[in-house]
Amino acid sequence: MTILRRTILAGIGLAVLPRLAAAHASPFSAQAFEAAQAADRPILVDVTASWCPTCRTQKPILARLLADPRFAEMAAFEVDYDRQKDVVRRFEARMQSTLIVFRGRDELGRSVGDTNPASIMSLLEMTL
Numbered sequence: 567m568t569i570l571r572r573t574i575l576a577g578i579g580l581a582v583l584p585r586l587a588a589a590h591a592s593p594f595s596a597q598a599f600e601a602a603q604a605a606d607r608p609i610l611v612d613v614t615a616s617w618c619p620t621c622r623t624q625k626p627i628l629a630r631l632l633a634d635p636r637f638a639e640m641a642a643f644e645v646d647y648d649r650q651k652d653v654v655r656r657f658e659a660r661m662q663s664t665l666i667v668f669r670g671r672d673e674l675g676r677s678v679g680d681t682n683p684a685s686i687m688s689l690l691e692m693t694l
Contacts (some may be wrong), residue, residue: 590629591642594653602641606670608693610640613654615647615662623681631687669693
């Protein structure tokens with residue numbers, strides 16, 4: 567029974583893994599961001615830092631949400647708070663763990679330090 571259960575769980579994990587891998591944010595690129603804006607796509611900008619415990623908590627929440635078919639068209643970009651200071655200034659992010667959503671060129675909302683899955687989902691839903 568245990569071997570069968572492990573086999574089934576492993577199969578489920580392998581089926582979900584590619585979808586979750588595709589759901590992660592891409593490193594920020596001004597060209598890709600501007601292309602997503604021009605296409606009037608929903609956009610998430612995640613200002614994050616590797617040392618930030620709040621950012622580490624946000625990552626799996628964002629991965630789950632971005633894997634949701636409702637957010638399939640969302641362009642998600644990750645900005646490194648420590649290494650991309652020019653981009654951090656561009657978005658007027660005062661600290662790491664900042665999530666900003668756009669629809670095309672319009673900023674629709676932002677949150678800082680939020681680790682509540684329901685409120686992060688509400689933030690992303692603003693773009694739909």
